[in-house]
Amino acid sequence: MRELVYYVGVSIDGRIAGPGGEFDFYPEGTGEQFAAYRAWMTREFPETIPTMLREQVGVADAPNRTMDTVVMGLGTYRPALDSGVTSPYAHLRQYVVSTTLPESPDPSVHLVRGDPVGLVRSLKRQDGKGIWLAGGGRLAGALWPEVDRMVVKSYPVVAGAGIPVVDGAFDPTGFAVTDRAVFDNGVVVSWLSRRR
Secondary structure, three states, X not given: OOOEEEEEEEOOOOEEEOOOOOOOOOOOOOHHXXXXXXXXHHHHOHHHOOHHHHOOXXXXXXXXXXXXXXXXXXXXXXXXXXXXXXXXXXXXXXXEEOOOOOOOOOOOEEXXXXXXXXXXXXXXXXXXXXXXXXXXXXXXXXXXXXXXXXXXXXXXXXXXOOXXXXXXXXXXXXXXXXXXXXXXXXXXXXXXXXXX
């Protein structure tokens, strides 16, 4: 069965974005530090690179390694939409969960108006690679029972306020750390699997 993987960047204080959806405050380093981290990201998770940037970073024809589907909330989809990009991950099956978006602006983006849990359970029964939960925090909270694994990129910055990594009911959930990587720019990436 396919797994739902929450692949997400987070500040030290557990924020995936600022109060207005900002995410440009994440420090990625400069020079060699930035290059090493970016090279790792594009090598390990090429499917998470937006389609419009794939050629620029050298993964235009790279196969999807671990995930072939993305599920995101409107807050995650909105920056692309506002910049005129209606299909930010054309190399993946794309689902946007929203009750306010009137219609999908692109035939390759499936609009889901309700029951994200039902959607994910249906996707898990289909053949394919992993399902990427791209955010945001409220959608992660709604889908929390279905999250099988997490890949958390912890950035060395405190946001102070903003969108939490999971915005849902109080539900302490144990995860096992299965791997960890530390980069010279201060980013720590942790792979975690839900304890069932």
